[in-house]
Amino acid sequence: MNHSVEQKFTDQQLVERALGGHQPAAAQIVRQTEGLVAQIVFKMIPLADDRKDIVQDVYLKAFRHLAGFRFNAKLSTWIGRITYNTCLHYLEKKRLVFLPERPADGDQEDDGLDLLLQSQQPLHQNPIEQQLSGRERTAILGNAIRKLSPPVYQTLITLYHQEELSYAEIAEITSLPEGTVKNYLFRARNQLKKNLLSIYNREAL
């Protein structure tokens, strides 16, 4: 299969071809959406060994129900929703908690404290900016994101700021009301900033 000659089809064209048994179209659907699927799966599924089964499950479900796709949403959003639900179902089965009843009302000040140990950054004028421009940026940010609690914050931050999805699209994927998505994201950003600042402050001591 030659990826470089892949044409740009609309969602509708891709779905129709895939439904007609056109394998390259099915492959293209996978390739166009696997980035988003990876983001959700990596954020929600802690065990790397289980991710492969989940991804497979997601796409088999998607193709099984492809004829029912209504084009009300983007195909990627629809597959994102299947991914999110599949992950939730997996966590339920494994009795792993993903969504505690409610997020803690006051964000804890010391959320990111143990991150300090992992950070080797020197002091700077603008701590966050400087730290985040370093080589360890991905590791530091990744750790700060993993500290977000409740864990759904991690997925929301990723979908909004990394995947650059809209509030409406995230609401569609997670089945959360749009207002809740906005509210959770506000708290998540606030928490993330505190996590990163606490890394810096501990170092300044």
Added chain:
Amino acid sequence: MNTHHLSEEALQQAAMEQPEAGSVREAHLEGCSSCRAAVAEYRAIFGALKTMEKPVFDFDVAQLVLEQLPQPQPAVRRFPWPAVLTGAAAVMGFAVPLLVLGRFLSSLFSGIPAMMLALIGVTAAGILLFLCRETVLNYREKMRLLNFY
């Protein structure tokens, strides 16, 4: 001098949006270095998130999935039994009384010219066909919806 700093929400908005010239928010930011610093922090975080390395699977997802998909088959639609049975019932519903009342009806129509009779027949058949088509389309749509979720 401003006594109230921007809310955390306003700081986030300021970091995500283009500055709105003349807004209360911008006016405050112009005069307040601590809020400006807070916006800069958020901006740095959002910028870093955007360019953060994205996770990738260490296996070929497309290949994994395509292997499991059923091989393409000529489009076989399930035979629409319910529609056919309903149709048959409808025909029977017409045919049986027609047979029973045949004699009576033939005398009823004997006064009408053949041309007129044909016209009525064609119109009735047309309407019936249209209704059948609607029923079948409806049925297919419902089956599709049932397959979903």
